[in-house]
Amino acid sequence: MAKPLLRVQHIEVFYHDFHALWDVSLEVEKGLVVSIIGANGAGKSTLLNTIAGVLRPSSGIIEFDHKRIDGWMPYQMVAEGISMVPEGRRIFPRLTVLENLEMGCYVPKARQKRDQVLKKIYELFPILEKRKNQFSITLSGGEQQMLAIGRALMSQPRLILLDEISLGLAPLVIKNIYQTVKQIHSEGISALLVEQDIQRSLKACHKVYVMQSGKIRLEGRPGELSQEDIRKAYFGV
Ligand SMILES: Nc1ncnc2c1ncn2[C@@H]1O[C@H](COP(=O)(O)OP(=O)(O)OP(=O)(O)O)[C@@H](O)[C@H]1O
Ligand SMILES: [Mg+2]
Incomplete structure (x- = not known):
């Protein structure tokens, strides 16, 4: 069994008086892709x-x-090796593609290797190099998603958190994006992937957690879980 890189144990999260996560525990082993599936509002984000x-x-x-990291600030997480591609991409539309990528390497450790990492990201997403001086608002949806992933990679994470990277994209574009997730994984980066698309998610991961109403309802390797169990846990029926 691979070593856990990330270990979440019994966390509870509230938005004021709304109890959003209930006793959630999860592990991401070094070098693996783990996914969380669940319907709208399940608590994935x-x-x-x-x-x-x-x-x-x-x-x-x-x-x-x-190392215990709960309560740390986001920039400390990035410095430690965790970076996130947030839901909805959140790129800076009035900055160029290159400026957006630069925003991803503000931690000193990443800044030192900036040229080397940028070169790798351009190899992974050649379109970003072609468009590097364009405002990012002019990119297509798929290209913007590539930019969001590229920006997260600029900090040279050991763990990348990917929140619904296929949302609103055409099937062929989704296929390309998931191809790059494979490449990222082959570079030794672990990934925690959030998806609503069950089949897409099962194909891409080594382990899956199913969330519903703020709780983990099911976990296991994709091959071990039956479609029926996944469906039940997903819909909570
Ligand atoms: N800022 C907030 N204040 C109060 N409640 C919130 C806030 N953000 C999310 N919630 C609630 O927390 C629950 C979980 O939301 P979350 O965004 O984590 O779900 P999700 O699984 O990511 O859903 P989706 O697939 O739609 O992105 C929902 O009931 C949501 O309404
Ligand atoms: Mg979400």
Whole structure:
């Protein structure tokens, strides 16, 4: 069994008096792709935002590479090796493609290797090099998603959090994006992937967690879980 890189233990998260995550535990082993599936409002983004330091758990523990990190600020998470591609991409539309990528390497460790990492990202997404001086608002949806992933890679993460990277994209574009997830994984980067598309998610991951109403309802390797169990956990019926 591979070593856990990320270990989330029994976290509870609230938005004021709304209890969004209930006793959530999850592990991402080194070098694996783990996915979280669940319907709208299941708590998937809340969980990723908590791991990324955007939200704080009210109780529970988050460990990254055996270091306790819950309560840290997002920039500290990035410096430690966790970076996130947020839902809806959140690129800076009035900055150029290159300026957006630069925003991803503000931590000193990443800045030192900026040219080397940029070259790799351009190899992964050649279109970003072609468009590097264009305002990012002029990119297509798929290209913007590539930019969001590229920006997250600029900090040279050990773990990348991907929140619904296929949302609103055409099937062929989604296929290309998932191809790059494979490449990212082959570089040794672990990934925690959030998806609504069950089949897409099962194909891409080594382990899956099914969330519903703020709780983990099911977990296992894709081959071990029956479609029926997944469907039940997903819809909570
Ligand atoms: N800022 C907020 N304030 C209050 N409640 C929130 C806030 N953000 C999310 N929620 C609630 O928390 C629950 C989980 O939301 P979350 O965005 O994590 O779900 P999700 O699984 O990512 O859904 P989707 O697939 O639609 O992105 C939902 O009931 C949502 O309404
Ligand atoms: Mg979400």
